Amino acid sequence: MDINENIEHIVKSNVDLEKCLTNRDSKDNITFGSGVKFSDPCIVGIDEAGRGPVLGPMVYGLCYYPLGKESIFNDLGCADSKTLTDEKRKDIFQKMCSDDVGWIVEALSPTFISNNMLLRSKYSLNQIAQDSTVGLLNKIISMGINIAEVYVDTVGPPEKYQDKLKSIFPEFKIVVAKKADSLYPVVSAASICAKVSRDTALTTWVFTEDFEVSLEEIGSGYPNDPVTKKFLKGNFDKIFGFPQLVRFSWSTADKILEDESFCTEWEDVEEGASEKTPNILGFFKKDPRKKEHTKHEFFKKRKLMNTENL
Amino acid sequence: MVIHVKCNSNAFKSESNVHYMPCKINFDGNATVSKYLQPCVKSGSTGLTVSFRGHPLNGKEINLPTNYKGIVLQERVKPLTEDADRNLHVVNTFKSITYWNWDKIPNHDDAFIAAMDWIDIAEALHSPVQDE
Known part of the structure; x- marks a missing residue:
């Protein structure tokens, strides 16, 4: 062989x-x-x-x-x-x-x-x-x-x-x-x-994170295992959530994140949802926004604007 | 209202690691970046990668233009009224930023990266004209 x-x-x-x-x-x-x-x-x-x-x-x-x-x-x-x-x-x-x-x-x-x-x-x-x-x-x-x-x-x-x-x-x-x-x-x-x-x-899991948890403390990994539950609650960070050992996309982990972490807002990926087809009559109306002083496309694209307040 | 920026020389001695995240985190304060994020960053053929809250991120190290320095400001006491003077303290400085996108390799279409163009243009537009 x-x-x-x-x-x-x-x-x-x-x-x-x-x-x-x-x-x-x-x-x-x-x-x-x-x-x-x-x-x-x-x-x-x-x-x-x-x-x-x-x-x-x-x-x-x-x-x-x-x-x-x-x-x-x-x-x-x-x-x-x-x-x-x-x-x-x-x-x-x-x-x-x-x-x-x-x-x-x-x-x-x-x-x-x-x-x-x-x-x-x-x-x-x-x-x-x-x-x-x-x-x-x-x-x-x-x-x-x-x-x-x-x-x-x-x-x-x-x-x-x-x-x-x-x-x-x-x-x-x-x-x-x-x-x-x-x-x-x-x-x-x-x-x-x-x-x-x-x-x-x-x-044999090796934490990439700077983490000191003995492997007996993680349990079987099943959501209803009390040891695993304790591990999830005890090793939770309000910003980062969990170490990479955890499947963030699982409902058990996701629920803890949703309830206890600082809320994060991600870019919306639903395409075309915000852009409605404009009403044809709209083309004949005066657009009130047009009067405002608008920034050049260069700045808009780069999200650059003047700041007067912090 | 006047904004005072205060710094002592200590703040310029250390350089911090700044990460630009592709999501809004509704929190203002310390984050254990060195425990959770830094050790997990990987460098590969598509640039930097890391996972944040289960989301795949693609990153790029962006150096600030020469002669520029980034500063981290902290306001220790919030103003009580709108027109009160404000004091901001320089707590750290940085020369580069790790810029992260969610599941998209950073490129010049990203507003933040493109915004760096303005530095050269501003230089050309606003630097004093030399008499010849």
Whole structure:
């Protein structure tokens, strides 16, 4: 097996995973994987972790192995990933760092998520999710993985999403289903990669800000976790809001901002709302404003004016 | 009404980091810029970037024209009546500004950046004419 040039970070153990997530700028997205290659046609599973939490990255996991090799999962024991303990999941993840199964993960940073949802022209969470899924599939395609079947877990309506993915990858058999992680072992395995990566990303988080918070104080990141709630309230700044660990665009964070921070006013992006079509009769009327002494266009454009008062 | 600008030499010893933000913040006072903002500023192919309250910002370092200096003024006591004299104190100075736009790379179409043109024009228009 050769190390793959398409994946920036190769991870071969839980220790590697910790290293890879610690030694980076936590505001950036990161992609890492096992780099394992197969020549036989593969079955692929995709799942996400951390869509709900207000803290930390949202993680997409993709798992692949040759068709007909499902038996390896009997040994791994990851049938229902949601019921497993954190320790058990880490254990399985360690076993998945073998040459029998391949995986790749993308962690989308909270800053990336907030920034995309707060662009001038908004980029929705579903679109972010879809782009990450398509990106991971393209990554393993460029690694030379021969994809035959793809199983994807979804939170939204599966039909629409399935049609969308089929139109992008018409050559594969694609199945999008709710709770796919309990139906297909390959999705279950993908969910373990995603979940372990998300948990590790949270416990190894490095604050870019001049911040001293022990990582036990941040909790699970779920909005209803009392530890997370306390962290949000306690580490709040009336001007800047929260550190970059927080998804500002989430309603929990947004509500605290709205209620407790100094109000900010941003440029209105709704185009054409202020400019009404002028009434034709208006052209024949005297415009009272025209009499006023108006500044030259040069100054208007630059918003320069004389100041007499402060 | 007279406005007095007062300064002691200490104010000119330190130079502060001034950030021009693309939104109005309804607050007047100290901000922990060095804790929350400064460490997160990144420099890349599109210039400076940072996230403020979840909003993506694009920034540019703008040097003030040569021979110009920026000053930060503070009024410690607000005037009681409209025609009372006012005292402003120079508390800090700066030679450059970090100018930020919301999701737009700063360029000459931005009023603030374009306003710097006036300095050269004013110089040409208003500087004393030398007798020849």
